[in-house]
Amino acid sequence: MLQERVLSAIQDVRPSLQADGGDIELVSVAEDGTVTVKLTGACGSCPYSIMTLKQGVEAYLKKVVPEVKEVVSE
Numbered sequence: 001m002l003q004e005r006v007l008s009a010i011q012d013v014r015p016s017l018q019a020d021g022g023d024i025e026l027v028s029v030a031e032d033g034t035v036t037v038k039l040t041g042a043c044g045s046c047p048y049s050i051m052t053l054k055q056g057v058e059a060y061l062k063k064v065v066p067e068v069k070e071v072v073s074e
């Protein structure tokens with residue numbers, strides 16, 4: 001199932017975010033390949049959170065789950 005694969009990939013990137021005092025939660029996976037997440041902790045208020053989301057989380061998810069088209073923050 002797509003959502004399970006996305007959740008597994010998010011678990012892979014979670015330690016990197018936690019190392020900087022943040023975290024990530026999966027909110028939803030749409031049929032069109034849009035993944036909605038919530039950045040929490042330090043990541044929720046960091047001025048670089050969009051860069052982390054797009055260049056880090058989105059890039060990784062697209063690599064390991066090809067159905068992912070975009071990752072957006074809630």
